[in-house]
Amino acid sequence: xxxxxxxxxxxxxxxxxxDVPGLGLHIAGEARSWxxxxxxxxxxxxxxxxxxxxVPLTLARQKARGARELVREGINPIEAKQAVRRAEAxxxxxxx
Numbered sequence: 001x002x003x004x005x006x007x008x009x010x011x012x013x014x015x016x017x018x019d020v021p022g023l024g025l026h027i028a029g030e031a032r033s034w035x036x037x038x039x040x041x042x043x044x045x046x047x048x049x050x051x052x053x054x055v056p057l058t059l060a061r062q063k064a065r066g067a068r069e070l071v072r073e074g075i076n077p078i079e080a081k082q083a084v085r086r087a088e089a090x091x092x093x094x095x096x
Contacts, residue, residue: 003057017057020064025052034060036067040076047078 001017006025009015014035016024022037034049049055049063067077 001057006057007053017060020061020068022068023049023060023064034063036064036077038068038071038077040071045076045078047081 001019006015006017009025009027009032012027012029014024014026014037016022020036024035024037026033026035032052034052034055036047036049037044038047047067049060049067052060055063070077070080
């Protein structure tokens with residue numbers, strides 16, 4: 001799906017965009033956000049990748065590919081993202 005086709009989506013729901021398995025645009029009223037659906041440890045979590053149009057299709061695809069690579073390595077991308085945020089918060093707190 002092209003960036004133009006994505007920008008024209010209006011129906012509520014999850015709209016797969018192709019290229020990266022599980023990547024789609026979730027539309028709920030006026031809100032639009034990128035979601036990645038994947039399987040990890042017997043679960044099917046959804047990972048938010050940012051809102052549309054602040055995060056363009058190309059960046060959403062890059063983020064989704066990176067998350068898929070972590071899953072292949074046996075790492076939960078949601079937990080990895082949270083760990084990075086905690087480490088950054090701890091570094092900011094330590095510098096004060």
